[in-house]
Amino acid sequence: MKAEIITIGDEILTGQIVDTNSVWLAAEMNKAGFELVQITSIGDSKEQIISALDCAFSRAEAVLLTGGIGPTKDDITKQTLTEYFDTQLIFSDSVYQNILELFSARNLVMNELTKSQALVPASAVIFQNRAGTAPIMWFERGGKVAVSMPGVPYEMKNAMTADVLPRLKQQFNSQAIVHKNILVGGIPESQLALQIAEWEQALPPNIHLAYLPHYGIVQLRLSGISDDTLSLEFAINQRVAALTSILGKSIIAFENLPVEQILSRQLREAGKTLSVAESCTGGNIAHRITLLAGSSDIFKGGVIAYSNALKVNFLGVDFSDIENFGAVSRQVVEQMAQGVCLRTDSDYGIATSGIAGPSGGTPDKPVGTVWIAVCNRRTTLSKMFRFGNLREQNIERTTQMAFLMLKNFMETE
Amino acid sequence: MKAEIITIGDEILTGQIVDTNSVWLAAEMNKAGFELVQITSIGDSKEQIISALDCAFSRAEAVLLTGGIGPTKDDITKQTLTEYFDTQLIFSDSVYQNILELFSARNLVMNELTKSQALVPASAVIFQNRAGTAPIMWFERGGKVAVSMPGVPYEMKNAMTADVLPRLKQQFNSQAIVHKNILVGGIPESQLALQIAEWEQALPPNIHLAYLPHYGIVQLRLSGISDDTLSLEFAINQRVAALTSILGKSIIAFENLPVEQILSRQLREAGKTLSVAESCTGGNIAHRITLLAGSSDIFKGGVIAYSNALKVNFLGVDFSDIENFGAVSRQVVEQMAQGVCLRTDSDYGIATSGIAGPSGGTPDKPVGTVWIAVCNRRTTLSKMFRFGNLREQNIERTTQMAFLMLKNFMETE
DSSP states (O other), X not given: OEEEXXXXXXXXXXXXXXXXXXXXXXXXXXXXXOEEEEEEEEOSOHHHHHHHHHHHHHHOSEEEEESXXXXXXXXXXXXXXXXXXTOOEEEOHHHHHHHHHHHXXXXXXXXXXXXXXXXXXXXXXXXXXXXXXXXXXXXXXXXXXXXXXXXXXXXXHHHIIIIIHHHHHHXXXXXXXXXXXXXXXXXXXXXXXXXXXHHHHTSOTTEEEEEEEETTEEEEEEEEEESOHHHHHHHHHHHHHHHHHHHGGGEEESSOOOHHHHHXXXXXXXXXXXXXXXXXXXXXXXXXXXXXXXXXXXXXXXXEEOSHHHHHHHHOOOHHHXXXXXXXXXXXXXXXXXXXXXXXXXXXXXXXXEOOSSSOOOSSSOTTEEEEEEEOSSOEEEEEEEOOSOHXXXXXXXXXXXXXXXXXXXXXX | OEEEEEEEXXXXXXXXXXXXXXXXXXXXXXXXXXXXXXXXXXXXXXXXXXXXXXHHHHHOSEEEEESOOSSSTTOXXXXXXXXXXXXXXXXXXXXXXXXXXXXXXXXXXXXXXXXXXXXXXXXSEEEOOSSSSSOEEEEEETTEEEEEEOSSHHHHHHHIIIIIHHHHHHHHOOSEEEEEEEEEESSOHHHHHHHTHHHHHTSOTTEEEEXXXXXXXXXXXXXXXXXXXXXXXXXXXXXXXXXXXXXXXXXXXXXXXXXXXXXXXXXXXXXXXXEEEESTTTTHHHHHHHTSTTGGGTEEEXXXXXXXXXXXXXXOOOHHHHHHHOSSSXXXXXXXXXXXXXXXXXXXXXXXXXXXXXXXXXXXXXXXXXEEEEEOXXXXXXXXXXXOSOHHHHHHXXXXXXXXXXXXXXXXX
């Protein structure tokens, strides 16, 4: 079954809010085996809603709409859908009771605007909103379906999970979709494409390959749609096996996860801890790790050694090495890694020192020059990189590369 | 001028990535005074690209496309646009030189796939990609414009800011657009709206007010469009002056800057330095500061004291205070701030300790409980906050509040 999403709201078109509903809905539809053809964002305008619906129905059997069903004047989705489906608004006592309960639970006083939320299109199937006042409306015509849901993300997610998705699955015979992700580390996208060209050529027409690059890592995704899940799974797994024998150790995971999550899992499984000594990455390595829930199991912390004094006093770097070789050098970055590992009593250390830019470059060490070191209690591995001129990108690339280096280091030590 | 955005990529329709390009482009177009009619996300399909372009051109004069111009087979935007605009691909030596420079700067080896990025549509105006290999293509037909940009956000943003937006303004803008931003700190949006309701009511019809909340800060943006720039500037400045007398010290800036940038400027002007001791923010405070170019002038670094051992050994926190009051307490966070300030020899210190979640909460200190301290060499100010249940938001809110607290502390010390 083909589906589309229409998100309604002026605030999306003015760039005031990120439309997070679409990506969540898209992922849910994808998992359920529905093929999403298009996502459309439009303003709170009757004309635009009608035109977007016409277009969507010309391509798809089901259209999910979010937004524009609040009680205020600028929300016109309900009125527009009522006209579009040639019906009229009637008062729903069950919706009214639902609103009353919600209001009494929150100690709110009902007013006329809120009461108008209990008006619903006569021909629509109504699902109660489990977390707000606007009811969910399911319209049908000629075997096609349009569902209007609230724009508030948790109200929408509640409705989608509890009512809308189960009914969509029941009504449309969904084909199975199978995805397999393969994360490849350390090979640029274009080089990877050449390396696997022959394998890619030989893919059957019902299996599609996508390249999704993320700073030093390329996510390869194989997707297929079929009535026969088992044989599709089998065919895709065969291709993945063939790919594995081509790429070998360059494959860092068979699922799509941020590399710090793969590394954290590896540390947790080994019962090991990590600390960081960050100069040019300025805390970003620690930030990325600590965004993960439960990271205190494997992460002790570390030092942001932005100034040379901190490199010496907090990490034990030899000041004469900073004078002789510069802060961006193998000698200094290795001492930083060893220092943080030892002084925090961690199993592993990561250190970075580089010239993130835009200033600070020299002919010898231009902007983008970065040293990364990873170590355990006995051994240190360090490497120099030449990234580009953009500060933010240099910080992100260094962070990503540091995670990759430690991951590989752990596997070969 | 009416505009539309088309984002291209199967990964958007499968919910694998959040389309952050759209919201950024929408905000930029809005600031430039262009009216965005629709945002459309489609897959890497020739048919869909052509149909979306036809629809967009039926409503708008300018269409911005992102994505689908990488070197691999699944990227078909360039080929499709070349056919759509009845032209053919030719080899561009200047694009090739740009790619060669990028590759030599990064020590990469050129291959045939990358070289194919230098093929460009003969009739398009080409802008060099300043951060990647795919060139930016500007097509025109019958006074309407389509611009194809990379899907990689920083490549797209670079191109949009440096080349595409200036040319759009030159080609389509006759009227002047004036924006004034006022950043208000520490007043929730709904309370702020009540406080300035009378002032807002009295705005003339050609001056529009937008509320843009960002974690503890509300950006108020006044915008006007007019043929007469001078009198519009004058009218807007008058309203800003009136607003200033209502809000007084709650206004933290008259331009839209991240709060860490305002704080960094304040530190630089005062010739002062800062260090941080981060527990629950896990490096994010340092990361946000060090994203700013030249931050080493005012930022020395600090300690990510995720484990209690680091709080004691690196910052001198009294271990018995951690035992008696817990790591998330006034006593501990104040010692962290003082410790990092003293031991790094900085003028100011910031410290955070809290329960970011999702686990780790207790009845006394539920998830979202956060202590923040700011200090100079003599005085320490600390405050407890109760944020929500979401880890990432708690980290962001704590970071933002810490910057605001130090900013206010510097002004009143």
